[in-house]
Amino acid sequence: MHSPEIDRLIQYLGRLPGLGPRSARRAALHLLKRRDSLLGPLADALAEAAEAVRTCSVCGNLDTRDPCSVCADPGRDAAVLCVVEEVGDLWALERTGSFKGRYHVLGGTLSALEGVGPEDLNIAGLLNRARRPEVTEVILALNATVEGQTTAHYVTDRLAECDVTVSRLAHGVPVGGELGYLDDGTLTAALKARRPF
Known part of the structure; x- marks a missing residue:
């Protein structure tokens, strides 16, 4: 249905976390429609990152x-x-x-x-x-x-x-959290980790 180049772009976008096949198709279409303002600069940024970014030998950052x-x-x-x-x-x-x-x-x-x-x-x-x-x-x-x-x-x-x-790190009720919306595990952890007020 698409050219091999478009299919390849969709396949690679689909490998990103949070992007399924439909989201990858929408993202590919968006990039292709904005070739000069988005696709080209994104390709340049990806190439620069691939060349320059490395893993820290001390901490792994x-x-x-x-x-x-x-x-x-x-x-x-x-x-x-x-x-x-x-x-x-x-x-x-x-x-x-x-x-x-x-x-x-x-x-x-x-x-x-x-x-x-x-x-x-x-x-x-x-x-x-x-x-x-x-x-x-x-x-x-x-x-x-x-x-x-x-x-x-x-x-x-x-x-x-x-x-x-x-x-x-402490576990339990998040700031702004409402008890009625929390899962049982979070509530249990919060009760076990209680501290004086």
């Missing part, structure tokens, strides 16, 4: 320099490491502007169903960093999923050999 701008920042607190699953989680925490320590990206979570074991994650790098004398705390900022919690328990067990305090 994506940046145009190695070590990344977060690791190279002397104003960051080297005593605190925040462990996240993916780079997107690091970016989300950075948007808040509330964490001034350093990060460590695992590159996923343990999952027996998907065949992801400890050797597939950057756990060895985390242990090497946690053994450094300046590191005193490791914050586990992993998603509150079964895989995230399994990974958190595994990492906590492995960090027992290091002289660090291990903490995790």
Whole structure:
């Protein structure tokens, strides 16, 4: 129905998270209609990113320099490491502007169903960093999923050999959340993690 070039564009767009076949067709049509103002600049930006962006050898962040701008920042607190699953989680925490320590990206979570074991994650790098004398705390900022919690328990067990305090992000009722709309797991976590008022 389409030319091979259009089909190829749709197929690649369809591989992006959140885009199914119909959304990919709409996105392709939108790009093609705005060839000069959108498609050309997007192609240039993709080519530049493919050439310039690299993975930080220290923490696993994506940046145009190695070590990344977060690791190279002397104003960051080297005593605190925040462990996240993916780079997107690091970016989300950075948007808040509330964490001034350093990060460590695992590159996923343990999952027996998907065949992801400890050797597939950057756990060895985390242990090497946690053994450094300046590191005193490791914050586990992993998603509150079964895989995230399994990974958190595994990492906590492995960090027992290091002289660090291990903490995790609080779980429970979000700011602005209404109890009637929360799931049972969130309410249970909130009750268990209650604190004095």
